[in-house]
Amino acid sequence: ELKVEQNPLFLSMQEGKNYTIYCNYSTTSDRLYWYRQDPGKSLESLFVLLSNGAVKQEGRLMASLDTKARLSTLHITAAVHDLSATYFCAVDRAGSSGTYKYIFGTGTRLKVLA
């Protein structure tokens, strides 16, 4: 059974600091997704990583994927308060019928302190 774990679960950081969130998954997958969720809100797509070595950047966030290590990272550069949210990674997995579904990570709740 595919397991997706994130580390840390909670992260409190000062504005201006850098930090990395880690996403490990237990079985082979070539595709990994990062989502942001604000409290009580939906899931906003941040990054789609479709191959080994993929790196994508948007503003202060950068995501990478190492399929051999089954690891993705979400790096935050010079954090600002607006980045406070919960971040989820998700790996897609073929079901018995051949269609795919997401398996989500445990989530990392990020709080950026002014």
Place this chain on the structure above:
Amino acid sequence: EPEVTQTPSHQVTQMGQEVILRCVPISNHLYFYWYRQILGQKVEFLVSFYNNEISEKSEIFDDQFSVERPDGSNFTLKIRSTKLEDSAMYFCASSERQKSGGYTFGSGTRLTVV
């Protein structure tokens, strides 16, 4: 940008009552999904739907749950006899094709069973 629309945004129901959660996926999408998120927890797969039938369902999706695409545009999730533990945020999602680079999630329906 096309959106997945969910109604209602919040529903309160008494235990044992039936509820129907509604979703309008993006018009050219072919794959449809329901996920749920119990407050403060990770997002869990419920069911996937393609070609007018269920492709896969999780253990959570028991006989109390059903899905329909009654008219080619709406996609509904019915819970026949709600339990307290059904209280959660329910997200609908759709995608144009598999391995496409991600789903589009709806804004969610918060279901509260009292």
